[in-house]
Amino acid sequence: MRDVAIIGTGETKVGEHWDVSLRHLALEAIQAALADAGVATVDALYVGNMLAGELAGQEHLGALVADFAGLSGVEALRVEAADASGAAALRVGYMAVAGGLADIVVVVGVEKMTDALAGEIVYGRSLATDGDYESAVGGSLTAVNALLMRRYMHEYGYAQRDFAPFAVNAHRNAVHNPQAMFRFPITPERFAAAPMVCDPINLFDSAPAADGAAAVVLAPGDAARTFSAVPVRIRASAVGTDALAVHDRHHPLLLRSAALAAQRAYEQAGVTPQDIDLFELHGSFGILAALSLEAAGFAAPGQGVRMALDGEIGLTGRIPIATMGGLKARGHPAGATGVYQVVEVVHQLRGLAGENQVPNARLGMTQSLGGSGGTAITHILERME
């Protein structure tokens, strides 16, 4: 296997882009990434997307995006793993370069959600749950995560307001991210006053549906310096899975997929959680942020919320998360999110995160979850010295 490096990144602003189509969002991110990398042609394109068929009326994205991105004729495929699709596309790109099947690969995550009505979006996201036994009985993605949250509160003795620090931290960091959807701070009081979506998950505990695209360009590690002055090496790329349905898991409050993916990633990179300088986790709801911190070894079971309450997730805390706003405030364009996470970690490792710079960031980790944790995909990135 070859070392793989990220030599360029690009991202659109996350938001409600009524004036831009899916293909043009992808084009914008890809062009920015290719320009950053200083390359004009690629060997392959992998597109991460969750919901284009359901919400944008478009399948067959590999060829479509390649054509409209000026890469006509190139190998191009779409990769899907619910809202971990972007990370899944990076995983495929990584395998292609690491395995020597391609040299220069562009990975783009793209999603167009906000053309659809609210009920259609809720339905679309519910397709990440078990279609015969969760969504068929009225289970939305938010609802099944609310079941996890209520049980977590019951077992560990937390109140709903104890989850506020995840949203407060995310919003505080989004203020300085020009690509973020919600660039305003919120207070714990405002969090507590938000209307319920699926009790105990309220509106300010839920990542917003959004449009957006993010892209990275990959190259073999030994060639990375010829393209980029500050390349970032992919030290680990790992996938874990679990039952889609929460009711089919042995221990619903232990995210087995995330634990497996993190453990595999630590082994590949030869590091431990203590070596990680920042962690872009999948905080689509506060409960998933807490469970991710626990599954990845940053907190003991039941202590993820305690970490947030103790201020350990801020930019200067023990393990900074959502450093550019996270899913909650940067926005959560489903299948694009996994690539946004990676782009943001690259900014941090290159020292380009501005007001949100994590001091001396050398090793960063991303973890994307599909649905309520059926899939988890973990990458560990390192600044090349």
Added chain:
Amino acid sequence: MNIPRNWRLQQQRYRLEGEVCEKCGARIFPARDICPECEAPAKTPLVFSGKGEVYSYTTVHTPPQGFEEFAPYILALIQLEEGPLITAQLTDVDADHVDIGMPVEMVTRKVQGGGAEGPIVYGYKFRPVLHATVHAAPHE
């Protein structure tokens, strides 16, 4: 509305039919033909009692398309007395009266559909266990 998709789930939907693993004894719902505990083939049918208790619950205020007429509704994880968890709506109860640990039993109710949405889909929901009044026999 996809009729075959619902029709082929009738044994699960109407009588909670699952499976039991002959090798390790695990009771399995829904049927999956491979035991999730020991990975042995498991195809022996088992009809569950429909009794259980609430493991967790939520009130859905923002429903997916197709469930608007029921909102707000209570979705729950039920721990069946045979062991497995199942996701289902609670019925015949207000959220204020639901607690983790509350005994519940399965009933058959309308889950979706009707009118312009096509055929009505029936399936399992769970309600608080009814306590029948026991009358002494008139002639001992």
